[in-house]
Amino acid sequence: MKAFLPRQAISFLRKWRFSSHPSIYRNAPSIQTPFFSSSSSHLILPIPNLPTSISFCSSLHSLQPNNLIEADDNDEDDTPMNEFLSRFVWIIRGKLSETYPDCNKETIDSMLLIIIQKVVSEMERGGLDEMLDSATRTQSLDFSQDLWKTVWEVCNSVLDDMRKAHKKEEMKKFLQAEDVKDMCHFAGDVGIRGDMLRELRFKWAREKMEESEFYQSLERLRKEAHQGENAESEDAAQVINDDSSVTTEENSKAVALPQRRGKIKYKIYGLDLSSPKWAEVADRIHEAEKLITPEEPKLISGKCKMVTERILTLTEEDDLFPLLAEWVELLQPSRIDWLALLDKMKEHNIFLYFKVAEFVLNEKSFMTNIRDYSKLIDAHAKENRREDAERILHKMTEKGIDTDILTSTILVHMYSKAGNLDRVKDAFEKLRSQGFQPDMRAYNSMIMAYVNAGLPKSGESLMREMEARDIKPSKEIYMELLRAFAQRGHVDGAQRIVNTMQFAGFQPTLESCTLLVEAYGQAGDPDQARNNFDYMIKAGHKPDDRSTASMIAAYEKKNLLDKALNLLLDLEKDGFEPGVATYTVLVDWLGKLQLVDEAEQLLQKIVEKGETPFKIHVSLCDMYSRAGTEKKAREALGILESKKELLRADEFERIINGLLAGGLVQDARRVHELMQGQGFVSSEPLKVALMAAQAIPRQRPRAR
Known part of the structure; x- marks a missing residue:
């Protein structure tokens, strides 16, 4: 070499x-x-x-x-x-x-x-x-x-x-072993995340590897021992064959082991594990583990991966279903594959998510159940897509699937949010008719539906039902009922809610005291309103702008201007400074007294604070119409017409009466049509005033 x-x-x-x-x-x-x-x-x-x-x-x-x-x-x-x-x-x-x-x-x-x-x-x-x-x-x-x-x-x-x-x-x-995956899934369910979960996964994998190596070494030792025994048995057989002529049959029987009769029985703590029933138990456990252990989605690669990426990049105008059909043909998906695709689409495009989620309800491979329908209905309800949610509900009933407690609760919440009292009541009664007891969420949604519909007494009766079932209402529900009673001047109902709150362990707050003052003010009882206002101060709550405005509004009902001014002077001595809410009540009061200059001075202070409430234009329109200032009255009216959906029935009537008093009959009729368009019914005095203005034209007051 x-x-x-x-x-x-x-x-x-x-x-x-x-x-x-x-x-x-x-x-x-x-x-x-x-x-x-x-x-x-x-x-x-x-x-x-x-x-x-x-x-x-x-x-x-x-x-x-x-x-x-x-x-x-x-x-x-x-x-x-x-x-x-x-x-x-x-x-x-x-x-x-x-x-x-x-x-x-x-x-x-x-x-x-x-x-x-x-x-x-x-x-x-x-x-x-x-x-x-x-x-x-x-x-x-x-x-x-x-x-x-x-x-x-x-x-x-x-x-x-x-x-x-x-x-x-x-x-x-x-x-990637199944045991390690199961432990990681369990750790994730109990809240372990990030680096700690990664360290645990490597620890468990290392333990499994050491265990496997240990058993492999035992298997090698067993094979070596078995080979040694085979070699010894061959040598012994050779020796026995050589001496077979000398040995007797009696000696051979002494060496041989006796044959066992019957089956071996295994008993642990008194249980006969050799019984066939334990094999059936093991089979049932194996089947149950298939349902408990989460299945992994298929690995997407090649052309199927390209199709998946194209699906995720589609827009609302693109046709989704040809690509979806190609994806199904390539992957042959199971339920877990569909769920993985839906999760990805929910992150990229919520509109396409809704389309695919509705499409898979009819797919056999998806194995649709009632929970899939309820989840989709809930998703539509959270996005305020009530018509889509009702369509999914209709499909569910066509399949012969009755609504369960979860679906009925979702419907109650959806219709309550939409303000449809009739549909909320139907869903709530259906929930009861099926033998289900409403939970906290269903009660809250039903109570809010009554509150929004102007029926606080019905909401209060549901609250009493909750208490009878040992379901403690939340503080938010108490406050919503108290607010509803206060806005309508229902003093008894407001006082009951306050007392119930105290028995339930909720101490009076500045908000609850303010609502109680507002309730007595709306009811025209300024003395009781002042008593609650003083109690609020004694309880350690410093009056704010809103609570002071509620007290001034109570004095406005009885036109007690001197008491209102004395209250403001006393509060200013303690460091109180009137805000937008207090100035708004004073502007409304001075406007009714036709003190235009004083009202405009306070209006200028509101403008300086940078916050002009919308409802103050109701007072300005009424004041300027009655004062004969047509230009300013029309300016305020234009602002009100642009946001007519925010006006109440009593506010519409005040605007119309002011316009009629100022001789602006055409404007009054137009506002009356807007009022009817909003679904409000005119009172009888208003109808008479409109008819009188049409028959007997009023002379417009002179501008000041």
Whole structure:
């Protein structure tokens, strides 16, 4: 062989002297391969069906034209050896190039060939362990001692890297084990997230891998023991055959084991586990685990992945269903695949989510149940899509699926939010007729429907029903009922709600005291309103702008201007400064007294604060109409007409009466038509005033 190699390469190898070169291999990528056994000269393949092609053999393949290494790719047993030599060649080539930078590629390849052939011959002659142990005692005429030392260090580092790569690939498999996934799902359900969940997953996977390695070692020991027993039994059989002529039948019977009669019974804590019923129990547990254990969606790749991305990028105007049909044909989805697609679409486009969610209700592979209908109805209700929710409900009833307690509760909440009292009552009564007891959410929605419809007494009766069933109403429900009673001047109802709140453990707040003052003010009882106002101060609540405005409005009902002014003076001594709400009540009061200049002064203070309430234009329209200031009256009227949906029936009538008093009959008729368009019914005095204005035209007052 030396005759065919350059003499320069041989001389370089004999003169090999290394300074401190790092021997740990870092640049080669890790590859999933088996590792070498330290107790045998053969290669152990703990994982069957190893890949025959190794992606790391670029260095080795580059040497094939020079006939450095000849490997048979068809022989699976050479795969670990090929990888070992590939890694070894990669590192040694780098060290040779670093040590001899002036040598050409041919010389480096020749040096590699000598080293590889020597290493292979050592491995074939004495095994891997013997080769590694000969670092201190082997002396070759071709290699220097430093070269042998470097070769042994590289061999050790390659073996360590191969073992680490094998461990890493084994860890990847156990990370995807079903037991590890189940534990991760459970940890996620109890609230473990982020780095902690990742650390736990690696910990569980490492424990499973150690457990598997332990049982594999036991299996190897069992096989070795079994092979030893077979060898001993063969030897014993040979001896028995030789002595068969001498032994008697009685001795053979003494050696043989007696045959067992019947079945073996296993008892643990008194339970006979050998009974067939335990096999049935195990089967039922296995079937139940299929329902409990979450199924993983299919891996989407290739063309199906491209179609999925196109579906997610569609807009509302695009046709969704051809792409969806193609996606179904490619993936053949199950229920979990549909749910995964819906989750992605909900994040990208809520409109397409609703379309696909409604489409899959008719898909057989989706296995639709009543909960899918209720979830979709709830999603439409939260987006205020009442017609779509009713359409899904109609489809559900067509399929013969009756509404359950959850669906009925969703309908109660949806119709309550829409302000449809009749439909709320129907859904609530249907909930009761089916034998279901309404929960807190259903009661709250029904009470709010009564409150919004102007029926606080009906809402209060439901609240009493909740208390009878030991369902404690929330503070928000109490406050909504109190507010509804206060706005209508129902003093008795407001006082009952306040007393009930105190019995329920809710102490009076500034808001509840203000609403009670407002209730007495609306009822025209300023004395009781003042008593509650003083009680609020004694309870430690400092009067704010709203509570003061409610007290001033109570005095306005009886036109007690002196008491209102005295109250403001007393509060200003304590540091109170009137706000927009107080000024608004005073402007309304002065407007009714036709004190236009004083009202405009207060209006200027409101403008300076930067907040002009909408309802103040009702007072201004009425004041300017009666004062004969037609231009300003029409300006205020224009603002009111632009937001007519915010006006109440009494406010419409005040505007119309003011316009009639100012001689603006045409404007009054137009506002009356707007009032009827909003669904309000005119009172009898208003109808008489309109008829009188049409028959007897009024003279317009002179502008001041």
